Amino acid sequence: MGEMGVPDQKIVEGPAGYVLEDVPHLTDYIPDLPTFPNPLQDNPAYSVVKQYFVNQDDTVPQKIVVQKTSPRGTHFRRAGPRQRVYFESEDVHACIVTCGGLCPGLNTVIREIVCGLSHMYGVNKILGIEGGYKGFYACNTIPLTPKAVNDIHKRGGTVLGTSRGGHDTIKIVDSIQDRGINQVYIIGGDGTQKGASAIFQEVRRRGLQVAVVGIPKTIDNDIAVIDKSFGFDTAVEEAQRAINAAHVEAESAENGIGMVKLMGRYSGFIAMYATLASRDVDCCLIPESPFYLEGNGGLLEYIEKRIKENGHIVIVVAEGAGQELVAESMKQAEHDASGNKLLSDVGLWLSQKIKDHFTRKQNLVINLKYIDPTYMIRAIPSIASDNVYCTLLAHSAIHGAMAGYTGFTVGLVNGRHAYIPFYRVTESRNKVVITDRMWARLLSSTNQPSFLCSKVVEEAKTANGTPLKVN
Numbered sequence: 447m448g449e450m451g452v453p454d455q456k457i458v459e460g461p462a463g464y465v466l467e468d469v470p471h472l473t474d475y476i477p478d479l480p481t482f483p484n485p486l487q488d489n490p491a492y493s494v495v496k497q498y499f500v501n502q503d504d505t506v507p508q509k510i511v512v513q514k515t516s517p518r519g520t521h522f523r524r525a526g527p528r529q530r531v532y533f534e535s536e537d538v539h540a541c542i543v544t545c546g547g548l549c550p551g552l553n554t555v556i557r558e559i560v561c562g563l564s565h566m567y568g569v570n571k572i573l574g575i576e577g578g579y580k581g582f583y584a585c586n587t588i589p590l591t592p593k594a595v596n597d598i599h600k601r602g603g604t605v606l607g608t609s610r611g612g613h614d615t616i617k618i619v620d621s622i623q624d625r626g627i628n629q630v631y632i633i634g635g636d637g638t639q640k641g642a643s644a645i646f647q648e649v650r651r652r653g654l655q656v657a658v659v660g661i662p663k664t665i666d667n668d669i670a671v672i673d674k675s676f677g678f679d680t681a682v683e684e685a686q687r688a689i690n691a692a693h694v695e696a697e698s699a700e701n702g703i704g705m706v707k708l709m710g711r712y713s714g715f716i717a718m719y720a721t722l723a724s725r726d727v728d729c730c731l732i733p734e735s736p737f738y739l740e741g742n743g744g745l746l747e748y749i750e751k752r753i754k755e756n757g758h759i760v761i762v763v764a765e766g767a768g769q770e771l772v773a774e775s776m777k778q779a780e781h782d783a784s785g786n787k788l789l790s791d792v793g794l795w796l797s798q799k800i801k802d803h804f805t806r807k808q809n810l811v812i813n814l815k816y817i818d819p820t821y822m823i824r825a826i827p828s829i830a831s832d833n834v835y836c837t838l839l840a841h842s843a844i845h846g847a848m849a850g851y852t853g854f855t856v857g858l859v860n861g862r863h864a865y866i867p868f869y870r871v872t873e874s875r876n877k878v879v880i881t882d883r884m885w886a887r888l889l890s891s892t893n894q895p896s897f898l899c900s901k902v903v904e905e906a907k908t909a910n911g912t913p914l915k916v917n
């Protein structure tokens with residue numbers, strides 16, 4: 447237990463309020479491990495780079511906007527290759543597993559872990575665990591080589607398969623131990639990172655020289671601390687096609703309403719960025735911003751006004767938006783195998799409510815087209831920029847494991863790759879802050895009502911005495 451009651455907390459304090467939230471290292475529980483020179487020093491591609499190895503003391507600040515008198519604040523260990531490594535290449539037996547929902551770029555990360563381990567560190571024993579966590583004890587494994595994964599980044603999905611549920615820590619670590627695996631690369635979202643943390647704890651309890659590394663994945667972009675998750679840009683790009691179609695349909699019909707439902711269980715980032723990128727959207731509804739239908743300032747009034755002004759309206763709704771309203775008229779949601787709440791279809795519900803409203807208003811006949819591209823935006827290969835991002839994440843993960851770090855997630859923090867303790871990415875979830883400038887930009891681009899009374903806005907701005915947060 448760490449100082450403040452958080453498991454595995456490794457805090458290093460320095461002058462002027464400097465804090466390093468460090469990640470575990472194999473030597474924390476296996477002292478006197480031998481080290482070896484990093485094979486990259488003899489690699490023709492890397493050996494010419496000046497200062498290729500990361501300085502042992504390099505750290506990345508979590509907050510980069512500071513004032514003259516601010517304390518230096520929280521930092522994370524900088525990712526990258528170290529001069530000395532804790533594994534000899536021929537002794538490494540790595541495995542890769544993908545868990546949770548799909549996300550563009552999964553195959554790229556798998557490819558780059560395999561190719562990175564092989565080309566940078568000369569590792570050739572890499573196992574793919576099929577079907578998510580339960581694959582450790584209930585499914586097949588496949589040997590992964592650079593040749594076998596050469597083209598997989600051009601395909602959506604994950605060549606390893608994935609699943610929800612089935613996390614049995616003891617059975618998983620038994621399987622790791624029985625197979626002689628000593629580097630575990632786990633790609634998945636918040637649930638997966640919690641599972642990875644449990645695996646790390648058990649590995650450490652057994653005193654195994656096994657590095658456990660998480661690579662964060664979620665198109666919802668709701669993982670705490672990191673700048674952005676891989677696949678997010680791809681999803682936003684693909685969402686444009688659905689929004690364009692909704693706009694064309696709405697514009698071409700009399701009193702046309704185009705409605706698009708996008709993913710985003712608890713966080714509306716995809717809907718917000720897709721809306722901002724498109725500029726054709728008149729209203730964006732997200733889980734973080736409650737809305738109401740009827741009466742003054744309500745959604746139905748706005749739709750009517752917009753149709754009268756423009757002849758059509760385009761609405762983007764995140765799947766988690768308005769769930770409390772939907773729950774009033776539909777049956778209670780259930781849970782999936784991982785314990786995540788299954789949501790009611792807000793898009794269908796909203797379409798019906800809008801149709802009912804305009805049926806009652808006999809003077810306005812509407813044409814509503816509902817587009818649900820939910821799985822289309824995540825079941826595609828990643829775009830070029832995400833591919834590069836996936837490559838760097840995979841490399842950061844490999845360098846960290848080779849250097850003996852364990853129990854961490856890799857991620858981009860203020861544009862720099864860093865090693866983040868598991869608990870930091872699982873203890874909270876990133877959400878759109880509706881008093882931030884980004885949401886204000888969206889409101890000003892769509893001209894939609896904020897659905898909040900001025901008193902609520904004022905309270906949100908000054909909550910806990912903190913002024914309006916600026917992005």
Ligand SMILES: Nc1ncnc2c1ncn2[C@@H]1O[C@H](COP(=O)(O)OP(=O)(O)OP(=O)(O)O)[C@@H](O)[C@H]1O
Binds near residue numbers: 611
């Ligand atoms: N608290 C937890 N402890 C251990 N394992 C967990 C925990 N929560 C989830 N898991 C396991 O992690 C895996 C993935 O979890 P989940 O289905 O919630 O997806 P995720 O990783 O959050 O990804 P996403 O929600 O972005 O699709 C599942 O196999 C699940 O059993």
Ligand SMILES: O=P(O)(O)OC[C@H]1O[C@](O)(CO)[C@@H](O)[C@@H]1O
Binds near residue numbers: 666710
């Ligand atoms: O249908 P599945 O595979 O459970 O995934 C749906 C969920 O996965 C996510 O894409 C990621 O958490 C959510 O936006 C969505 O609710």
Ligand SMILES: [Mg+2]
Binds near residue numbers: 546636
């Ligand atoms: Mg999740």
